[in-house]
Amino acid sequence: MILTLGACGGDDGGDSGGNADDPIVIGVSLPLTGDFSEPGKGVQQGYEAWQKIINEKGGLLGRPVELKILDDQSNADRVVADYEQLIGKDEVDLVFGPFSTRLVVPSARVAEEYGMLFVEPAGAAKEVFEQGFKNLFYAAPAVANDHYNYLAEHILAMPADQRPKTAAYAAMDDPFAQGTAYGLKEKLEAGGIKTVVDEVYPPNTTDFSGIAAKIADSKADVLVGGSQYQDGVNLIVALQQLGYQPKLAAFSTAPTNPEFASAIGNKTAGVLSPTGYSQDAPYESNKEFVEKYTAANGKAPEEDQANGYTTGQVVAAAVTAVGCAEQGECQQKLVDWVRANEVQTVVGPLTWDETGKPKGAHMIQQWIDDDIKIVLPAPVKEAEFVYPKPAW
């Protein structure tokens, strides 16, 4: 990501060549207070880490980068007003998206109205891509339904005599958790793997023994949990109590939680989970990001920080390639470039379809010994995929 000095680096709304010392101003609205303040602050840290690192390298198009961050208080009306102000009144050069689907959709409308490139760090729900936005891109590897894609490919590529024949699904009644499990279910069913249990449970479920009894009775080869944390853990323990031993067990979210191993009595061997970001992923820019972020903040970045950083990387790649960063015609060039190109980021190479949905999938991690390691896809794996999984 070494920068060439662009000839047409403009400033506020003008097409004339900008002064090399004028900063490129990027407008952002984030939920720094209210319901989404935790992840909102995480994304802010990611944006700021990106700004710091890019400025150390000489900025964008030879100009320093400045972030103008407003607080939308997790409020959809506020976020609209914020982007109106940033684009219309403050005449920022570029914008980055806010956090959460609920805020991304209204703010993307404003960006669309002004013809601004709108790269956003938080739009995993499929509604985001059903609005007909032409300028929006989700800066992450995949939406919920595609989280398990590498796992589906891997299972279906197994020789017929080893391939699992039956699968049991249990998912929380929640768009994200269910989306992950059903994405895999569709693909495995299409590949001839029979669904023998398909359970949906409400988020307040505390007793999982009934679901576990059904799954254990089915003796399914594959167990898929569309879970958050506590439900995933409770279901696994209930299954262990019934002596059920699947050949493959995959759970969304729960296994990547730091408390997971002790919660299920350290019987983690072979448990799989999709993940959008890993500090250990061997992508060139990720090593730099983790090192510099850790040095500056005293702890390693998590997924929210990585999503913010990725957004910065996508916009930077477009600006660098097109050679401009201002409102007006330049924005359409940036949009066209992102749509047509692949961008190398901390979460891997990203490309998008015409709705702005990323075409990738999540990495698949597996518990091996006392650690969770990337096993799929092959180019970034840290360990071999273990199948069938050891007994738990």
Add this chain to the structure above:
Amino acid sequence: MPSGALLFQSVLLGLLLGGLYALLASGLTLYFGIMRVVMIAHSAFLILAAYLAWYLHERAGIDPLLSMIVTVPLFFGAGVLLQRLLLTRLRPATLTMMSVLLTFAIALLIEGLLGYAFTGTQRRINLGYGSASIEVFGARIAVVKLIAFVLAVVALSALYLLMKRTRFGRALRATIQHRDAARLLGIDTDKVAGFGFGIGLATAAIGGTALSLDTTIYPSLHWHWIGPLMAIIVVGGLGSVPGAAIAALVLGMAQSLLQIPLGTTWAQTVFYVALFATLAIRPQGFFGGRLAQRF
């Protein structure tokens, strides 16, 4: 058509679940029986006991069952104090309604303090035997669920004997049946009511410990429990401990068996359907009524 093995397994799970429900609900029905108090905070105390069991296990390596040596007397004392210092101050005419507000506030207070002390992170006691099970005719019984069931049987039997065979139990039953008459007979009903409330809260200490063996806990978990527990005591007949136990077993079994054809969401609604049916058909409860008068 579910297999015989699944049916048998579900019956066993339903029985174990019903036993746990009975233990968790017994205190709730006792408070109402003794002094017409609707104790919304009962499930918050359950979670508090579960947290204490977790904390003692985490910090001192004490088995959750041993933690009851501390929590049971502690909760008994807290119950007596709660009744004597707060609930007796409510006016008798509006006692039932105001007790809902008061104990709701106590529940929020406990939840807030748990969040403050232990954060919202979900916790689970990591027991060596957490996933161990015993095989019975092809079905499995988890050791932790069996322990919880045994705790329920012991606690409820002790409660029953206490109520039926001791002088204090007779005084408590008299207080439940007719407070004024009991007072005329020389029973210090205020003191008896305080001890009764303490015993109710002591069952929460045992129930919370049983719960901690096999559940992931977090501060707001109690809101998920209070609804089903309230349904159980209404179906069982308010104030009747045996009624609550029978209702808990019936509903636990129903939930477990309905799970097979209907799935989790509908199986859970059995509590509310039963609650509605009870209020519509037999408001005094299906298993209480005259039983409640006699305890």
